[in-house]
Amino acid sequence: MRWLLLLLGMAAAQPRSGTQDMSRELQxxxxxDSANPGMLWMQEGEAxxxxxxxxxxxxxxxxxxxLAGVAARYPAWDPATAAPIDLAGRIQQCRAERQQAAPLPRESEPLLALTVFVARQSRGMALAPPADPRLAPARARGEALFRQRRGQLNLSCAQCHEERAGLRLGxxxxxxxxxxxxxxxxLEWQALGSLQRRLRNCMVGVRATAPAYGAAEYLELELFLAQRGAGLPVEAPAVRP
Amino acid sequence: MARVLLNLPRSAAKGAVIEIRTLIMHPMESGFRPGMNGSILPRDIITRFRCSYNGEEVFRAELSPAIAANPFISFTTVATESGTLSFTWEGDNDFRQTETRDIAVT
Amino acid sequence: MNRRPLLAGALLALTLRPAAATPEDEAAALRAFTGGAALREGRVALDIPPLVENGNTVPLKVTVQSPMTAADHCTAIALFNEKNPQPQVITARFGPRAGRAELATHMRLATSQKILAVAAMSDGSFWSTSAEVIVTLAACIES
Amino acid sequence: MTSSARAVLALALLVAGPAWAQGDAARGRAIVTNRQKGLCLLCHSGPFPEERFQGNLAPSLAGAGRRWTAAALRARITDSQGLNPGSIMPSYGAVQGLRDVAPAFRDKPILTEAEIEDVVAFLLTLDDE
Known part of the structure; x- marks a missing residue:
């Protein structure tokens, strides 16, 4: 029953950034900026x-x-492909079409660097996912994925990160x-990484298959997560354990 | 070239103690970690860091595998005169990188 | 890079494994720094979090009380650990031109253990302090 | 398997008493405290003084042997979700009803029947609160 009360309490609360759950030293x-290792990628992105x-x-x-404020509004609707697109995808697209340059794969160092350079320009601004109704079906699929149990351990994202946030796993x-x-x-990666990499972590953690980077499932989850965290300040490059 | 972030003032009053903060991108592969095939990945770390001020060494450090990836080192020095601070990282596999920053001392 | 994540994976799929340095290793490393001189308690402050969420990057700062004059200054700061594979962490050497006897870095901790910070002074004395750090076990890791 | 058929099976496990091979409590303790094998201490705490970090997502295992019979423990470990579909406790002996299981784990239970018996034997020894 204690948990039920906890759940009810959290449902009413504002979203809580992971920063608030970290030690004073990691915060x-x-x-x-002179100690955050993510700034090494930021500087590369600027170049x-x-x-x-x-x-x-x-x-x-x-x-x-x-590009201040841009990252806070992604993922967005991309009319050209009639699909949602995230910030890294938008940079890939711009590179292919405007620069006509060789593609940068997902999770590659230059793409992470460019993405964090753009994202940092929105630091401190509130996540403001677009209300575009064309995003609604994909966002709803993302929410369903968030609540879908999967893998050998048969856990959903929501069971840990929504219903049991604040408790201790080990x-x-x-x-x-x-x-x-x-x-x-x-810190676990000793490197900069994307939200897709983090989502992949959790999927493999519950012993489930993980889609390839860039797959529609990730975009859908990203859309839902942006909505779920609306109002939280952009913290890129955040530091997390 | 590894990416480097150097934080120090561009100018300082003569005699002031200035703080210098450095980050360099490097995996600091410890030499104790098994790779995908189970065999230990060979050590690849930065072993030495030096800072010279107008040619004179003012700080030096010997690093071990216990220093985190993307090493952060912060120390202080007295702003004695205008000139150039030089920073050199050296390590395994002939790693060597030098960066310089000018400082105006008034 | 191996990016196979696991829930509650290894005791620490850490960069620092496997065997820990022995107490003799640490004593030998300390002796190499001090030349066998006795350690005195005091003058050294070690600021390191008592509880860390991940041992891969642990911020720390060592501050030594010293006038940092030509006649009386700190010449070196060294850090040692008990349970990483090797006892050494970092040794920094400087002199009066440093202005202050301070060193900050990010270190790795294979597991919960005691960290020893030692300062060498221009008069040949050695001063020290230590701190216990608890490293929590990561629940979700990429091994 | 339909969910009602699964519930019937789980209930049968609860009350049934076919000849289960006797488990080994020491092996069971090793499984319970192993964070890659049993995973138990990620969610449960228990009387394991050498284990520094224990989860708090689920009740303590202390006293489990006094609260539950062998059959009840076996049923809960084998198919917790058959008894309570909302439970987050994985069904350690069941492979049905899962989706998107990674190839390395597909059609394999988390623990074998023999391992579950070891865990049951160990949990039965936990009689102190």
Whole structure:
């Protein structure tokens, strides 16, 4: 019954960033640009943003000045493909079409670097997922995936990160699992990684199959998570255990 | 070239103690970790870090596999005169990288 | 890179495994730094979190009380550990031009253990302090 | 298997008493405290002083042997979700009703019947609260 009360209490509460569940020292590491290792990728992204690439001989910076606020609004609807697109996907698309440059694979270092450079420009801004009704079906599928039990351990995202957030799995505090810090520097990875990588972690953790990076299932989950964490500040590059 | 982040003031008053914070991208592969096939991945770490101020060494550190990936090292030095601070990281597999920053001391 | 995640995987799929240094290893490493001189308690402060969520990156700072003058200064700070595969962590050498005797870094901890910080002074004395750090076990890891 | 058929089976496990091979409590303890094999301490705590970090998603295992019979323990471990579909406790001996199981684990229970008997034998020894 104690748990039921806890659940009811959480349902009414505001979303809680994983930052609030970290030690004072990790919070300080995240907040300090001179100690946050994710800033190494940020700096690389800044350099890549200025670099001319591809047959078009254009740099990102030739078209884009400030991208403040952009990351807070992704994933968005992409009319060209009539599908949702996340920030990394948008950068891939821009690179292919505007720069006519060789594709950067998901989770590659340059794509993570460019993504975190753009995402950081929204640091401190509230996650504001677009209300575009065309996103609604995919977002609903994402919510269904979030609540779907899977894998040999037969657990859903929601069972841990919604119904049992704040409790301890072994010694690890279960966070609410919000998507406001990506790409993030995860100490476990000793590297920067995307939300898709983190989702993949959980899927394999419950001994389930994990779709390939870029798969529609991830986009759908990303859409739902953006809605679920609406209002939380963008923290990219967040630091997480 | 490994990515490096250096944080130090561009200018300082003569005699002031300035803080220098450094990050360098490096896996610091410990030499104790098994790889995918179960065999131990060979050690690949940064072993030495030095900072010189107008050619004179003011700080040096010997690193071990117990230093985290993407090493962070922070220390202080006295702003003595205008000039150049030079930072060098050296390690396994002939790793060697040097970065410089100018400082104006008034 | 091996990116096969596991729930509650290894005791620590950490970068630092397997066997821990022995107490003799740590004593030998300490002796190599001090030349066998006795350690005195005091003058050294070690700021390290008592409980860490992940041993891969543990922030720490060592501060030594010293006037940092030509006549009286700290010449080195060294850190040692008990249960990583090797006892050494980092040894920093500097002199009066440092202005302050301070060192901050991010270290790895294979498991819960005691960390020893030692400062060498220009008068040949050695000062130390230690701190216990508890490393929690990661529940979801990529091994 | 339909959910009602599964519930019947689970109930049968609860009350039945076919000749179960006797488990080994020491082996059972090793399974319970192994975080990759039994996974128990991720959610449960228990009287394991050497285990520093134990979860709090589920009740303590202390006193399990006093609260439950062997048959009840066996049923709960084998197919907790057959008894209570909302339970987060994995069904350690069941492979039905799962989806998207990774190839390495497909059609394999988390624990074998013999391992479950070991765990049952161990849990029966936990009679102190």
């Amino acid at each position: 300080a590491m995240q907040a300090d 890549l943003f200025q670099r001319r690439e591809g047959l078009a001989g254009k740099a990102c910076a030739d078209c884009h000045a400030s 010694s690890a505090l279960i966070p609410e699992g919000h998507a406001n810090g990506y790409p993030q520097y995860r």
